[in-house]
Amino acid sequence: MAHITLVLPFALPAPEFAPDLTRALQAPALAALLSKTSGRQYRPLDAEARVLPHELWIARALGLARGLVPGVATSAMRGVGLDPGDGMWFVVNPTHIQIARTHLQMGDTRGLDLRETEARALFDSARPCFEEGGYALAWGTRDTWFMRADGWTEIVTASPDAAVNMNLTDWMPSGPQARAFRKLQNDVQVTWFTDPANAAREARGQLPINSFWPWGNASIATEHAQQLVAKAAGKAVARPRVAAFEAPGWLAALAERRLDSLAGLDTLLDDDADWLLACGNVAAPGIAADWSGWLQQMQRLEAELFAPLLALLAKGRIKTVRLVLSHRDGLLETTTTPLAQRKFWRRPTLEPLL
Incomplete structure (x- = not known):
């Protein structure tokens, strides 16, 4: 079964607008993915960082970060x-x-x-x-x-x-x-x-x-140095395969698969690989504080991504789904599994976005 990590820049609403936005957002599948979890953690961005949280997270996941610098070039x-x-x-x-x-x-x-x-x-x-x-x-x-x-x-x-x-x-x-x-x-x-x-x-x-x-x-030298540091610290991990949807150029360049639509999600499940899927469609309205556009793009993800992933979890075709949702100041990371989705006593809610 596949392992899927979804990196969703600006899918975490700005704290001052989060209560109103979560009330307006109709996303039961996202609520289930966020609520019935086996792990959840919020990480604030280091104050010295000059990048966004998801940029640094992706660089670290791919073994390309040097401290707070995402060395992706x-x-x-x-x-x-x-x-x-x-x-x-x-x-x-x-x-x-x-x-x-x-x-x-x-x-x-x-x-x-x-x-x-x-x-x-x-x-x-x-x-x-x-x-x-x-x-x-x-x-x-x-x-x-x-x-x-x-x-x-x-x-x-x-x-x-x-x-x-x-x-x-x-x-x-x-x-x-x-x-x-x-x-x-x-x-x-x-x-x-x-x-x-x-x-x-x-x-x-x-x-x-x-x-x-x-x-x-x-x-090449800085890439090799980072790999040696990770290995010496016992933090070297297998690099996930990367797919991108409506992502900026640098991220699309890192992707093995560049999806024209989220209907191509099934193509990531052909083997038991670890996939990192970065979806950038919420970033533009999030950066512009266009909250009407933000809701529209989140509803799009609900229909085209969250609901299909929840169904695939229920069928046992996916082993884990990790969500990495961010705004300017930090990111929320959650993990769910087919077993976690059976926790009927946990009420699906979007409150983790607050």
């Missing part, structure tokens, strides 16, 4: 067919930064509607800026590129989803290489300011791509 490169060699690589996301009333702010990259042709043109015009600075820029997908910067070993970066809608003064890359980043960023911004691709974007009512965001740095 080299694994993501291999996922899109690139060879990282022996360099230090960063995930690079093209983005839009704007001036808010008193500070710089970055919007959610999901809403940029960056088309393939535009992304290619911007990539090609920015690459000379990187090369002149002694860096390499590699194409992954339209919204996920990779930058080689071997000297940036001490820079401290944040994930774009952690920095979105925040005061960027507190989230910009920092450390000894921060000045080099700012110079490169300025060169790219000047190049993109007059780029025809941005003119075309503005003509169709879209924001220009005016900056890039590096994060998730890793190298």
Whole structure:
């Protein structure tokens, strides 16, 4: 029987809105999965972390985290067919930064509607800026590129989803290489300011791509070091197989299976493997505090994911279901089994979301 872990970013409602949202949410299958459990634990995010809880959790589950840094770049490169060699690589996301009333702010990259042709043109015009600075820029997908910067070993970066809608003064890359980043960023911004691709974007009512965001740095050496540390500490575990649904580019690149719909869930049950399924459809409304959209996407998961999983548990086709639900400040992890679902004395409730 298969073991399924569901990672659901922003499926845990913000605490101040949780009572109203759980009353409005009609999700009996989720309630059963959350209530009839063999284990449950809430973990707050470390205050020093510059990523979101689910990003760090996934990196740790895949053996890619160094402390509070999810070093996903080299694994993501291999996922899109690139060879990282022996360099230090960063995930690079093209983005839009704007001036808010008193500070710089970055919007959610999901809403940029960056088309393939535009992304290619911007990539090609920015690459000379990187090369002149002694860096390499590699194409992954339209919204996920990779930058080689071997000297940036001490820079401290944040994930774009952690920095979105925040005061960027507190989230910009920092450390000894921060000045080099700012110079490169300025060169790219000047190049993109007059780029025809941005003119075309503005003509169709879209924001220009005016900056890039590096994060998730890793190298083959750091990956090996992390594996050795985990082995020495007795914490080395088998890496789960990864599937992704409506996930950001870096996470889709880590996935063995990229699902176009949740109807493909049955394909994960063909063997007795451990699967980690990351569903990102709730993230955009969660980040934007669009609670009507959040409820809509959670109802979608109830119909297309939670109810089918509960039925498969009842049939004994799944051995365990682990739920990892998060918001900005922490995550809730629960585990249920066919045996736990027989605990008739436990009333199904969404109260664990509070």
